[in-house]
Amino acid sequence: xxxxxxxxxxxxxxxxxxxxxxxxxxxxxxxxxxxxxxxxxxxxxxxxxxxxxxxxxxxxxxxxxxxxxxxxxxxxxxxxxxxxxxxxxxxxxxxxxxxxxxxxxxxxxxxxxxxxxxxxxxx
Amino acid sequence: xxxxxxxxxxxxxxxxxxxxxxxxxxxxxxxxxxxxxxxxxxxxxxxxxxxxxxxxxxxxxxxxxxxxxxxxxxxxxxxxxxxxxxxxxxxxxxxxxxxxxxxxxxxxxxxxxxxxxxxxxxxxxxxxxxxxxxxxxxxxxxxxxxxxxxxxxxxxxxxxxxxxxxxxxxxxxxxxxxxxxxxxxxxxxxxxxxxxxxxxxxxxxxxxxxxxxxxxxxxxxxxxxxxxxxxxxxxxxxxxxxxxxxxxxxxxxxxxxxxxxxxxxxxxxxxxxxxxxxxxxxxxxxxxxxxxxxxxxxxxxxxxxxxxxxxxxxxxxxxxxxxxxxxxxxxxxxxxxxxxxxxxxxxxxxxxxxxxxxxxxxxxx
Numbered sequence: 001x002x003x004x005x006x007x008x009x010x011x012x013x014x015x016x017x018x019x020x021x022x023x024x025x026x027x028x029x030x031x032x033x034x035x036x037x038x039x040x041x042x043x044x045x046x047x048x049x050x051x052x053x054x055x056x057x058x059x060x061x062x063x064x065x066x067x068x069x070x071x072x073x074x075x076x077x078x079x080x081x082x083x084x085x086x087x088x089x090x091x092x093x094x095x096x097x098x099x100x101x102x103x104x105x106x107x108x109x110x111x112x113x114x115x116x117x118x119x120x121x122x123x
Numbered sequence: 124x125x126x127x128x129x130x131x132x133x134x135x136x137x138x139x140x141x142x143x144x145x146x147x148x149x150x151x152x153x154x155x156x157x158x159x160x161x162x163x164x165x166x167x168x169x170x171x172x173x174x175x176x177x178x179x180x181x182x183x184x185x186x187x188x189x190x191x192x193x194x195x196x197x198x199x200x201x202x203x204x205x206x207x208x209x210x211x212x213x214x215x216x217x218x219x220x221x222x223x224x225x226x227x228x229x230x231x232x233x234x235x236x237x238x239x240x241x242x243x244x245x246x247x248x249x250x251x252x253x254x255x256x257x258x259x260x261x262x263x264x265x266x267x268x269x270x271x272x273x274x275x276x277x278x279x280x281x282x283x284x285x286x287x288x289x290x291x292x293x294x295x296x297x298x299x300x301x302x303x304x305x306x307x308x309x310x311x312x313x314x315x316x317x318x319x320x321x322x323x324x325x326x327x328x329x330x331x332x333x334x335x336x337x338x339x340x341x342x343x344x345x346x347x348x349x350x351x352x353x354x355x356x357x358x359x360x361x362x363x364x365x366x367x368x369x370x371x372x373x374x375x376x377x378x379x380x381x382x383x384x385x386x387x388x389x390x391x392x393x394x395x396x397x398x399x400x401x402x403x404x405x406x407x408x409x410x411x412x413x414x415x416x417x418x419x420x421x422x423x424x425x426x427x428x429x430x431x432x433x434x435x436x437x438x439x440x441x442x443x444x445x446x447x448x449x450x451x452x453x454x455x456x457x458x459x460x461x462x463x464x465x466x467x468x469x470x471x472x473x474x475x476x477x478x479x480x481x482x483x484x485x486x487x488x
Contacts, residue, residue, distance in 0.1 A: 031341055034450050041451035079453050100352050102483060103443045109482030111454055120454035
């Protein structure tokens with residue numbers, strides 16, 4: 001299989017890719033596959049960095065995933081956009097933290113705590 | 124509180140009653156279900172679970188399944204007296220010490236009479252924490268308990284006089300039958316019915332137990348998460364949506380303690396620490412500062428294993444928190460929380476550990 005070259009993808013394709021990877025990551029968590037979860041983490045980071053590198057920083061394109069039906073995708077999109085849409089992204093993370101849908105609710109809560117404690121400084 | 128042993132014509136206290144096409148456990152837990160004209164026992168794990176609340180592990184050798192199966196057959200054929208006789212033959216005639224405490228507490232909570240059944244003599248193996256949890260389990264049956272109180276109390280239900288030509292052996296007189304029969308058909312709303320609009324669909328669960336522990340755990344985890352999201356406090360065998368799961372996938376009964384522990388509300392730090400001394404199915408001891416990394420970094424054993432560093436939490440929550448510690452995270456520049464904490468002082472490890480307990484819904488903020 002040919003390796004996907006992210007620089008060849010449009011913004012919309014990158015957003016779609018991010019969404020697919022987030023859904024896969026959710027499945028990896030549900031099926032107790034942490035090594036796959038971590039692999040997908042780096043793939044999502046690569047997509048995020050590709051968007052960031054586009055002219056004008058295109059990470060804000062991920063905002064459209066705030067309404068995605070998969071909570072893991074929503075959480076990842078919100079974390080990825082904290083630097084470019086801090087208020088909206090935080091609202092999404094807060095909603096997930098309050099959702100009682102674990103583990104995303106726990107992850108979101110820890111994200112907020114680390115933001116408030118200055119451990120997490122989105123750039 | 125006594126119920127007539129209709130087979131022998133004598134009276135002695137018991138906790139099982141055949142009534143209104145159902146076998147009941149005091150104070151109102153149905154142990155059978157009726158499908159069409161057929162009465163059949165609930166799965167063995169469910170039955171043992173409830174009977175164990177009152178009769179303890181001593182009841183594990185009682186021939187409960189066969190007695191219940193016979194009683195169900197008799198009820199299917201309309202023979203209530205014979206059904207009661209079959210139940211009496213199971214000889215569940217002693218409460219466990221903790222069962223008696225539970226019964227008295229339940230009687231006060233639900234406003235029904237307690238039994239004068241004899242009690243086993245061993246000492247209590249568990250403390251008040253378990254009692255509180257068990258009490259909540261029975262709340263779902265408060266409606267049935269109220270409707271059925273008369274069947275446990277001879278002073279409140281008129282029986283056919285012995286030798287009455289119209290007598291229908293073992294049945295109560297006509298005036299009081301319909302209330303409980305109605306309750307039997309329609310279990311009362313309780314845990315499992317949140318009264319709200321439909322939310323997520325229940326997860327798909329295999330009918331037979333998955334072949335590996337990992338696959339079983341994945342299925343159990345999905346049920347627990349779904350139930351928590353729905354706002355359930357416990358999955359009660361025989362009640363509400365628990366029935367949908369448990370009727371098709373009876374293997375889940377063995378894992379109910381895991382699921383119900385996951386549904387615990389957040390508790391105080393003191394409660395979680397105190398519970399460490401009381402091992403309980405569905406729970407594990409969790410180290411607030413992770414023990415293995417702390418040991419590798421040379422923290423003293425008495426600090427790692429101190430009471431301050433240990434809490435008893437839901438096993439499934441324990442796994443979730445450990446999973447969070449072990450996977451990559453944006454907040455730590457792509458390191459896992461465990462990697463981030465490597466080399467940090469005890470206070471920082473403890474801060475993160477405490478925060479994780481709060482954010483994963485174990486510790487009350």
